[in-house]
Amino acid sequence: MSEEKIKSLEKQFEDRILRDEKIEPKDWMPEKYRQTHIRQISQHAHSEIVGMLPEGNWITRAPSLRRKVALLAKVQDEAGHGLYLYSACETLGISREELYEQLHTGKAKYSSIFNYPTITWADMGAIGWLVDGAAIINQVPLCNTSYGPYARAMVRVCKEESFHQRQGYEIMMTLAKGTPEQKDMAQDALNRWWWPSLMMFGPTDAESVHTAQSMKWKLKRKTNDELRQQFIDQTVPQAELIGLTIPDPDLKWNEERQSYDFGEIDWDEFWQVVKGHGPMNKERMNARVSAWENGAWVRDAAIAYAEKQKEYKSKQAI
Amino acid sequence: MSKNWPLWEIFVRSKNGLEHRHFGSLHAADAEMALENARDVYTRRNEGVSIWVVESKYITASNPEHNGELFEPAQDKVYRHPTFYDIPDEIKHM
Numbered sequence: 353m354s355e356e357k358i359k360s361l362e363k364q365f366e367d368r369i370l371r372d373e374k375i376e377p378k379d380w381m382p383e384k385y386r387q388t389h390i391r392q393i394s395q396h397a398h399s400e401i402v403g404m405l406p407e408g409n410w411i412t413r414a415p416s417l418r419r420k421v422a423l424l425a426k427v428q429d430e431a432g433h434g435l436y437l438y439s440a441c442e443t444l445g446i447s448r449e450e451l452y453e454q455l456h457t458g459k460a461k462y463s464s465i466f467n468y469p470t471i472t473w474a475d476m477g478a479i480g481w482l483v484d485g486a487a488i489i490n491q492v493p494l495c496n497t498s499y500g501p502y503a504r505a506m507v508r509v510c511k512e513e514s515f516h517q518r519q520g521y522e523i524m525m526t527l528a529k530g531t532p533e534q535k536d537m538a539q540d541a542l543n544r545w546w547w548p549s550l551m552m553f554g555p556t557d558a559e560s561v562h563t564a565q566s567m568k569w570k571l572k573r574k575t576n577d578e579l580r581q582q583f584i585d586q587t588v589p590q591a592e593l594i595g596l597t598i599p600d601p602d603l604k605w606n607e608e609r610q611s612y613d614f615g616e617i618d619w620d621e622f623w624q625v626v627k628g629h630g631p632m633n634k635e636r637m638n639a640r641v642s643a644w645e646n647g648a649w650v651r652d653a654a655i656a657y658a659e660k661q662k663e664y665k666s667k668q669a670i
Numbered sequence: 671m672s673k674n675w676p677l678w679e680i681f682v683r684s685k686n687g688l689e690h691r692h693f694g695s696l697h698a699a700d701a702e703m704a705l706e707n708a709r710d711v712y713t714r715r716n717e718g719v720s721i722w723v724v725e726s727k728y729i730t731a732s733n734p735e736h737n738g739e740l741f742e743p744a745q746d747k748v749y750r751h752p753t754f755y756d757i758p759d760e761i762k763h764m
Contacts, residue, residue: 436711
């Protein structure tokens with residue numbers, strides 16, 4: 353294709369997105385659009401899959417059957433969300449094998465929040481309330497993103513996600529109303545998860561390299577800082593209502609902005625965890641890779657069985 | 671001998687009276703497993719009463735590059751629509 357032809361196709365493409373038309377898998381798209389989407393959708397899928405690990409840690413020790421079925425259902429949803437997103441990503445011409453390969457070799461990233469440990473039951477509450485809460489704020493605008501399969505997957509994900517946040521908040525609320533030890537446990541979980549949750553929105557706008565392009569393609573509708581502020585404004589009153597304290601001495605209502613001012617985020621910690629030096633990076637990858645490798649014989653057996661059945665049926669037909 | 675599970679397209683009827691609609695895709699070793707996985711992946715909250723699965727390789731899709739010759743001829747055939755025809759106002763129900 354000549355350079356001129358590509359330029360004109362690119363122009364038509366950008367115009368379609370401006371008109372809010374959706375892009376579907378077989379449509380022509382700029383290579384950069386394809387690559388950016390593969391990166392973002394796969395990162396999102398990987399986050400759902402790795403995200404099962406910190407919570408899976410507590411399924412066998414949930415304090416009641418009610419809590420256990422809820423946590424199981426939540427973890428199962430995350431597996432489902434990972435699968436919707438992997439399929440959406442595969443429509444861009446990358447195979448599932450390649451996607452897993454990128455995760456297992458560390459070439460692809462997943463959300464850093466899952467590199468923190470879940471050391472008490474209250475962490476299940478804090479994750480549902482804060483981590484899923486932050487994820488919802490990030491995800492709702494994606495239901496309108498320009499790439500059709502991604503937008504459709506996100507509609508399903510968002511529909512299912514709100515139960516996750518409510519079950520988390522209910523756990524926190526129950527602990528906060530409990531014995532002093534239980535309330536301390538809830539406060540401790542909030543202390544540990546608050547700042548990593550704020551980091552989930554990514555670097556500040558000034559530092560974010562992808563924001564401008566992503567806004568243009570409607571992969572993003574609001575900037576990282578806007579979304580972070582929205583999360584803080586909505587979460588602070590929720591903490592106050594159940595008598596927990598946000599661990600930020602600089603947090604203060606700003607009458608003029610009608611928003612909360614908040615303290616400095618530790619960006620060194622953020623980049624350390626992104627680069628693989630968080631408390632659980634190694635453990636999460638080991639768990640994921642060994643689950644994949646130990647399951648290989650099951651996948652092989654299933655395909656061998658399917659082939660044998662096919663052979664058997666075709667012989668019978670003769 | 672790692673052989674990958676093929677890709678399947680999943681169609682779900684959400685209730686009787688409605689058609690099966692494309693819900694998404696998944697990987698499975700055979701049709702039976704595709705059905706079982708589709709049930710877990712796409713109908714965890716009563717989204718369906720019937721599932722069809724078809725291996726993706728059996729679907730033939732039109733090419734968007736040919737959209738012009740495929741779909742544009744319908745655009746100038748306004749006489750296929752009822753509003754093309756002039757009928758006196760007194761006539762109701764036609």
